[in-house]
Amino acid sequence: MSTPQTPRQRSAQASLGQVVLGFELIVVGLAALTIFGLGALPPVVALGGGAAVCLLMLATIGLMMKYKWAFILGWAVQAIIVLSGFAVTMLFLIGAVFAGIWTFAMTTGAKLDSQKKEN
Template identity: 35%
Template sequence: MTEAPPPGQGAPRAGRPARRRGAAESLLSIVLVLEAMSMFFVILVVNGRGLLPTGVAFGGGLGAIVLMLLVSRVLRFRWGIVLGWVVQAGLIACGLLDPVMYVVAAIFVALWTYCLVKGTQLDRLNAARYGDANGPAGQA
């Protein structure tokens, strides 16, 4: 007779092993989550200065936050990276509402670019070192 797992722990997960996340995917998702958190403050500034009606400021801002969080989950795909660049362009476009956002966007775009370049380099180095020809996620 087999013993039941301790309370609070389910049965061991059978089937496929957990997917390894690459360095680029991890770093870029961190950048997008940081952007989502900063977008909350952008919503407050835009609403507080009366640049947009309250509903538009909060609705559009919350929509942007949700988009950033969703994109952070699909960065393992090439089209996810492209969507990340679209998010960066949207962040730059926020400068039309408040010119200070150009500075914030420049910082985040620089961070995004650096993380993409360095993360890709690390992924290639790790793939060569550990003999994983398909990359960190096991995909081509």
């Protein structure tokens, strides 16, 4: 008979990061469609690049609970989204807003995790 496993402690930082990336995933999908619709990039680049970034974000969401290096991947995703402003200028603003939300989530999550560890 197997012994029941205790539930794994969830990291607040990972949970907050997953929420941010989840919402951002929707925006990135819509941004790819916008880039395609405006003809700012060739269709293969606009839609293929958007799909690749969405897949990267989904992978990051899945990896954040297990691996610390996935947080670095999350920062890389933020940089990619800010850089997408070279295709459509408004994406600089959207990328900066999400990078700010990501920064807040990472710092707040780290504080909550350290407080939980102390108690």
